[in-house]
Amino acid sequence: MASPETLTETSDAARTLHRVFGYDSFRGGQQEIIEHVVAGGDALVLMPTGGGKSLCYQIPALVRKGVGVVVSPLIALMQDQVDALRDLGVRAGFLNSTQDFDERRLVEQEFLAGELDLLYLAPERLRVESTLNLLDRGTIALFAIDEAHCVSQWGHDFRPDYLGLSELHERWPDVPRIALTATATKATHAEIATRLNLKDAKHFVASFDRPNIQYRIEPKNEPKKQLLELLRTEHKGDAGIVYCLSRASVEKTAEFLTANGITALPYHAGLDARTRAEHQARFLREEGLVVVATIAFGMGIDKPDVRFVAHLDLPKSVEGYYQETGRAGRDGLPSTAWLAYGLQDVVQQRKMIDTSEGDDAHRRRLATHLDAMLALCETVECRRVQLLAYFGQESTPCGNCDTCLTPPESWDGTVPAQKLLSAVFRLQRERRQKFGAGQIIDILLGKKTSKVIQHDHDSLTVFGIGTELTEPEWRGVVRQLLAQRLIGVEGDYGTLVLTDASAGVLRKEREVRLRREPERVAKARAAKAARPAPVELSAEAAPVFERLRAWRAAQAKEQGVPPYVIFHDKTLRQIATESPKTLAELGTVSGVGESKLAKYGQQILDTLGGQGS
The missing domain is CATH 3.40.50.300 (P-loop containing nucleotide triphosphate hydrolases)
Incomplete structure (x- = not known):
């Protein structure tokens, strides 16, 4: 294994990264966050999924004196998280409602004896006095609050149990806290800081871009x-x-x-x-x-x-x-x-908001969320630019989303919009009737369906004035007018109604720009061609990789853990490509830490057909 002296940073954190996790360097802002928490500071971390959030509390927990207490709502996954850490040689445990009395008692004894590095808890456990008393009797290195957006009522995954976590600082004022989330707008970010009493914490915001x-x-x-x-x-x-x-x-x-x-x-x-x-x-x-x-x-x-x-x-x-x-x-x-x-998605979501429980402010929040999602769907610009802008981050066109690969056209849809709004106006004002998009489109296309004839809609002045567009194109117009709030929807049947903004279009005071979808087949082909493939393994390495995967599958089955707990594909690909001949060479592979080298090293060399040393 490469000696720690070869690392550019020789702090305890860097040595732990190398020794336990098998990596030679930190990614992104990990190092700054880790050193801040190791020094006893509070932190609020916004980092994308796959950005390495867990290391930001796992390494400080290993470096600082005591046990790192991780608050997580992911009860069903705690066993796998703990198994993965134990496979790295980290002493980890969890307490949640899936355990019986004896299992909980064993973990509690390990905690009190200082035999744990990390203890995972569900947030509701911290509302139980016996859990608080247990923590009082041990030494806590830090509190990590994972999935911290769950505390925000502005966010998308509110969990009431998270509201009580603000009391951690009051009960243990000298223990650093790190709250982490993979998504947060400025509003959610601010609410997390307030509700968790983290106003004085240092904020770390990584790029939310996932270029792959x-x-x-x-x-x-x-x-x-x-x-x-x-x-x-x-x-x-x-x-x-x-x-x-x-x-x-x-x-x-x-x-x-x-x-x-x-x-x-x-x-x-x-x-x-x-x-x-x-x-x-x-x-x-x-x-x-x-x-x-x-x-x-x-x-x-x-x-x-x-x-x-x-x-x-x-x-x-x-x-x-x-x-x-x-x-x-x-x-x-x-x-x-x-x-x-599609159109029905917009109708359904608007209806769900109108009938949702809660006050007007809550419904306005839901509507704001939906408007932003619709804007992402209807944009003619780069999807990634629009997505990152929602989180307050600037970027340039990515070249790897559908709108970059096959740019859609923006066209002047003012006249079709006026025709559609006129049809709704005639029905709503003249006939005192309301209908859904299907009937409105049939009227514009001049279709003499039984429903059109039954309601005498073929006598309307707008009957048949929209034959320049196809039915799918008209559905796209309706969808985009709904997205722009130039038309509304109400009732159980999703009937279309005019909004305050409709008048400006009908009076020719407002231009309506619409998105024209490119040919779908062309888009799919372009998308497939543009996606970079993983680096292909050589003819010699490919069968070695498959042998390593088969070995990993057998190990995972024997231990009852997911295969990636043993090693990620990325690590196996590197092993297959470099074909290390000794344990020392194997130890230089990214993702092979001391514990895994000791546990699996000789088996890997045997699988490769190499010799141990």
Whole structure:
């Protein structure tokens, strides 16, 4: 293993990074954050998924005296997190509701005896007096509050149990705290600082750019078939997550994929806890599995090789979308974030906001979130620029999203907008009637359907005045007018109504710019061609990599842990390419720390056919 003297930084933190985790240098702003917390300072860290947030509290916990207490809502994943740390030689444990009395008592004894480096707790445990008393009796190195956006009611994943975490500072004023999140707008950021009593903490904001993820959004046209095409042509055999809005949609999509030869498991709150846990465990441990889920799935998933995240329904907020798409490509290799989006999504989301519980301020917050998400979907500019701008970060066009690869046109849609608004006006004001988009479009296209004839809509002056556009094009116009709030939607049937902004368009006082979708086939081909492939292994290294993967799979099965807990693909690829002949050479590979070298080194050399030393 390379000696610590070869490192540019020889602090305790850098030596721990090298010895335990097998890395020679910190990434991004990790070093500054770690040294600040090691010195006893409070920190609020905003860093993207896959950016190395966990090291920002794990290393200080190992360097400082005492136990690092990690507050995390991810009960279902704590076992895997602890297993991964123990495999690195870190003394880790957890306390949560899944354990019986004897298991909890053992962890408590380890804590009090100073035999733990890290202790993971669910936030609700800190509302139990016995837990607080336990912590009082031990030595705490730091408090890490993971998924800190859960404290924000402005954010997308509010958890009431997080509100009590502000009391940590009052009870243990000398213990440093580090709060971490992968998504936060300025409003969420400010609320986290206030609610966790971190106003005096040092704030660290990393770039939210994930350049290895290709963002693509396309109009819905039989979305399940569109998804199947994506998986067959671009992600055959890859692990991925598909998000749907409803439980029924999750079940149907999982069945559809399975019937078409893709192993897919459903995950939603309607399934019993045992089934959910089993499906999550299979996703983490098996290669190439697809999970179809509601947003209940995936928070904190540390699986590095998720190659795609697909949305079959419009997410409610940019924060939620970013958090969910961030579960792809944590290993830094090329990945896809794909979203199918249509008129009905907008109608459905607006209706959900209008009927949601809470006061007007709450509904306004939801509407603000949705408006930002719609703006991302309808932009003619670079998706990545728009996405990062939402989080207050400037960037330049990425060249690797759909709008960069096949730029959409912006066209003057003022006249079509006037025609559509006129049709709504005639029905609403003259006939005292309200209808959904389908009926309005039939009127504009001059279709004499039974419903048009029944309501005598073929006698309207606007009947047949919109034949210059096709039905799909008109649906795009309606969708974009809804996104721009130039038309509204109300009621259980999603009827279209005029808004205050409609008048300016009808009076020719306002121009309406609309997005024209490029040819979808061309876009898909361009996207596939533009995605950089992982560096291909040589003819000699490829079979070695497969042997290493087979060895890793056997180890993972024997230990009952996900394969990536043993080693990431990235590390195995480097081993296969460099083909180390001795333990010393193997120790220079990134991701091979002291514990893993001692535990697996000789087995790897045997697998390679090399000689130990």
